[in-house]
Amino acid sequence: MAKVILLSGSPNKIGNTMDVLKECKKSIENENVEAEIISLSGKNIRGCTGCRKCKEIKKCIIDDGLNDILFKVKEAEGFIIGAPVYFGTPRGDLMNAIQRIGMVSYGTDRFLSWKVGGPVAIGRRGGLSTTYQEMLMFYFINEMIVPGSSYWNIVFGKAPGDALKDTEGIESTTRFASNVAKLINKIN
């Protein structure tokens, strides 16, 4: 069965990013595609040092748990990223993670190519569009396929539970997740 990995970039195991990704997971499963949420909560993912050792060893040389995520992404057909907005941008940890995943893909067999997915930005008020756009740079340089939806993938929420109250945000974002699964089924 095809599979989508949903990566939460929030430090909070319970919170808005997780709530949004859980809704996306249900939409993906409704299309008969498997879905697994992975959280960066409790992890301390370091930044890419540009050492290029990944070319030789086919994984990242930094031993902080990123490779476990990387191999799950490599095996999956889809990759959705939930990005909480911090100071108008995606959270630093999350950028560390995706830059290292991108570097290993780039330096080896370009395993990210043709994976289907896209970003979802979650924030209180400002910087959601810029966060969404910044995350898209990762998708497009890695030859990934990003389906659209009825709106851009942004959901408003501050305190845990708020995001689920943004019905328009949840509707368009779960529609996007469902489109990811539909596209994977078509490609397969």
Ligand SMILES: Cc1cc2nc3c(=O)[nH]c(=O)nc-3n(C[C@H](O)[C@H](O)[C@H](O)COP(=O)(O)O)c2cc1C
């Ligand atoms: C350090 C920090 C910076 C933040 N910066 C922004 C921001 O620039 N714009 C915004 O809309 N929300 C901002 N927020 C609010 C979070 O994006 C929002 O609370 C989000 O729902 C958190 O997701 P989580 O519950 O999954 O952790 C910030 C929160 C923190 C802790």
